[in-house]
Amino acid sequence: YAPTRCAAAQTSAEQGVLPPCHHHEAVHDPQLVPCTCPLFSCPWEGHLEVVVPHLRQTHRINILQGAEIVFLATDMHLPAPTDWIIMHSCLGHQFLLVLRKQEKYEGHPQFFATMMLIGTQTQADNFTYRLELNRNQRRLKWEATPRSVLECVDSVISDGDCLVLNTSLAQLFSDNGSLAIGIAITTSKVHNAENDA
Amino acid sequence: YAPTRCAAAQTSAEQGVLPPCHHHEAVHDPQLVPCTCPLFSCPWEGHLEVVVPHLRQTHRINILQGAEIVFLATDMHLPAPTDWIIMHSCLGHQFLLVLRKQEKYEGHPQFFATMMLIGTQTQADNFTYRLELNRNQRRLKWEATPRSVLECVDSVISDGDCLVLNTSLAQLFSDNGSLAIGIAITTSKVHNAENDA
Numbered sequence: 001y002a003p004t005r006c007a008a009a010q011t012s013a014e015q016g017v018l019p020p021c022h023h024h025e026a027v028h029d030p031q032l033v034p035c036t037c038p039l040f041s042c043p044w045e046g047h048l049e050v051v052v053p054h055l056r057q058t059h060r061i062n063i064l065q066g067a068e069i070v071f072l073a074t075d076m077h078l079p080a081p082t083d084w085i086i087m088h089s090c091l092g093h094q095f096l097l098v099l100r101k102q103e104k105y106e107g108h109p110q111f112f113a114t115m116m117l118i119g120t121q122t123q124a125d126n127f128t129y130r131l132e133l134n135r136n137q138r139r140l141k142w143e144a145t146p147r148s149v150l151e152c153v154d155s156v157i158s159d160g161d162c163l164v165l166n167t168s169l170a171q172l173f174s175d176n177g178s179l180a181i182g183i184a185i186t187t188s189k190v191h192n193a194e195n196d197a
Numbered sequence: 198y199a200p201t202r203c204a205a206a207q208t209s210a211e212q213g214v215l216p217p218c219h220h221h222e223a224v225h226d227p228q229l230v231p232c233t234c235p236l237f238s239c240p241w242e243g244h245l246e247v248v249v250p251h252l253r254q255t256h257r258i259n260i261l262q263g264a265e266i267v268f269l270a271t272d273m274h275l276p277a278p279t280d281w282i283i284m285h286s287c288l289g290h291q292f293l294l295v296l297r298k299q300e301k302y303e304g305h306p307q308f309f310a311t312m313m314l315i316g317t318q319t320q321a322d323n324f325t326y327r328l329e330l331n332r333n334q335r336r337l338k339w340e341a342t343p344r345s346v347l348e349c350v351d352s353v354i355s356d357g358d359c360l361v362l363n364t365s366l367a368q369l370f371s372d373n374g375s376l377a378i379g380i381a382i383t384t385s386k387v388h389n390a391e392n393d394a
Contacts, residue, residue, distance in 0.1 A: 104305075105302040105305055108301075108302055128334075137325075137341065137342050137385075138339075138340065138341045138342075138358075139338070139339070139340040139341075140337075140338070140339055140340075140360075141336070141337070141338040142335075142336070142337055143335065143336040143337075144334065144335045144336070145334050145335075159365060160363050160364075160365030160366055160369075161335075161365065161366075161369060164361075164362075164363055164366060165361075166357050166361055167357075168356060168357030168358065169357055169358075169361060172357075172358060188334075
């Protein structure tokens with residue numbers, strides 16, 4: 001359950017800027033997807049079906065399997081910006097969890113966590129993801145529809161439409177500098193209703 | 198379900214400072230409790246049993262009853278600092294919900310929500326409270342042990358040990374400027390385990 005951090009995270013920290021999101025501009029063939037590894041200005045692009053092998057092989061991002069998994073993000077003290085990334089294989093699809101430490105307000109790093117489907121938004125709308133923190137008699141749960149990796153993770157995070165943790169909450173939920181994030185994916189209620197009919 | 202805002206909130210905003218928390222210094226008789234209405238430097242003090250009538254009569258704070266209630270905080274756009282306060286009567290006890298809009302970082306107001314038992318911390322340890330926001334296919338849940346009103350709500354909020362919402366999340370969960378907060382109180386697992394034994 002060790003996380004894979006993008007190698008470029010530290011580079012970005014040294015430059016003090018986040019790379020801009022080129023996703024939509026860079027894709028000329030609508031069937032081609034840019035590399036979805038955040039904080040990494042990777043020139044790769046390919047079809048959706050080969051995003052997963054690219055992320056595994058080039059960026060060494062691990063895949064966890066199962067309906068409910070626990071992702072352990074270590075070294076939460078690392079300076080912002082830093083990303084923790086894992087793929088989650090579930091219900092016949094692959095999802096990308098991005099946990100980002102970022103200073104929206106200078107000197108006050110926050111943690112942002114979101115889940116994206118390696119697929120289209122129409123496919124993503126069929127699912128609900130849940131992120132759960134549970135420690136010290138406190139529990140925090142965030143549930144939402146995953147976004148498609150065709151969207152830019154930077155804009156999801158800058159919109160704040162994700163699980164947001166300030167440093168003090170992150171510390172309350174951390175154990176020895178590591179944050180255990182429970183992840184569950186379910187089919188969304190629209191589909192359950194169809195099954196019931 | 199209309200909220201009661203402390204009359205002093207606007208006064209504090211004009212002064213630009215939060216009043217310091219005098220609770221522990223002011224209480225000479227350990228059986229006496231200061232007024233627990235946040236943002237209000239009320240000189241009242243009395244025994245725990247008469248805190249509820251004081252809050253109702255002097256500060257016009259409403260009481261909602263039931264195991265699961267919904268508190269509708271209106272006018273979320275009001276400038277920080279502003280408090281929304283309600284009492285919740287449940288399982289033979291009264292709880293105080295405090296929702297506070299405050300600028301920890303200048304120009305970036307956040308919302309902080311916590312629940313306190315009008316009783317001692319030993320009594321509070323028997324309960325778990327849950328705050329839930331649910332709108333636009335997103336759900337955010339916070340569960341924790343309530344604090345005692347003998348503690349200072351200011352320190353709970355400055356510690357960040359509560360539900361924290363930035364402005365963008367608050368807007369996602371708001372409807373027409375109002376935030377509906379689902380509140381549930383249960384006896385904590387320690388007691389459930391005793392019941393099972």
